[in-house]
Amino acid sequence: MYKSTIAAVLTFASINLCHAVEEADPALAEIVNFRQYSDTFASAGQPTREQFSALKENGFERIVYIAFTNNPNAVADEDQVVKGLGMEYMHVPVDFANPLPADFYAFADSMRRDTDKKTLLHCQVNARATAFSFLYRVIYEGVPVATAKADMNTVWQPNPVWRDFIFEVLAQNAISPDCEDCDWTPPPPRAQ
Secondary structure (H helix, E strand, O other): OHHHHHHHHHHHHHHHHOOOOEOOOHHHHOOOOOEEOOOOEEEEOOOOHHHHHHHHHOOOOEEEEOOOOOOOOOOOOHHHHHHHOOOEEEEOOOOOOOOOHHHHHHHHHHHHHOOOOOEEEEOOOOHHHHHHHHHHHHHHHOOOHHHHHHHHOOOOOOOHHHHHHHHHHHHHOOOOOOOOOOOOOOOOOOOO
16 A cells, blocks of 8 residues: 555656746846747747747747737748747747737747747746746646746746636636635736
C-alpha cells in the first residue's frame, strides 16, 4: 500500500511537472519574459533581430506575433526577418484594451493545424501572450488551470479586461477558471 501510494504521488508530480515552465536555453532566457512551456511551445515579449536567429538555432519553426506592428518596441520588418530565417510567421493583432475571442481562436487554429511545430508566441512584454498561452494550454493541452495560472502569474496578474476575456473564452469551452489557490483578483491600478 505504501509503495503504491508513493508511486501514485510520483506519477502525479511528474505529470504536473511536465506542464510547468521549463528552464530555457541561456540565449533564449535573454528574451523579455521568455517562458518555455514544453518542447514545442513558448511565449515571450518582443525578441530583437538577433534573438530571432537564436530562436531559429534552438529549433523554433513558427513565430506568432499578437501585438500591433506600430508599437515603438516592435521590429518593423519582423515578418521578413522571420521568413528570411526560414521560419513560419503569423500575425494576429490583438488590442490590449479589447482582446476578442476571435483573436484567440485565430491563433489556436494555426497551432492546431500543426501541433508538433516548435512555436514562439510573443507580444511586447508577454502579457497578451501568457494569457493566450494559458488558454491554449488549458483548453487544448489539458494543463490544469492551477498550473497554467501559476505560469501566467510569473509574468503578470491579468487586469479586469484580460481576466474577463479569459473567463469568456473558458466559458465558451465549458471550463471553470476556479481552482484552489487561483486568485483572479486584478492588481490595483497604478498611480499616474
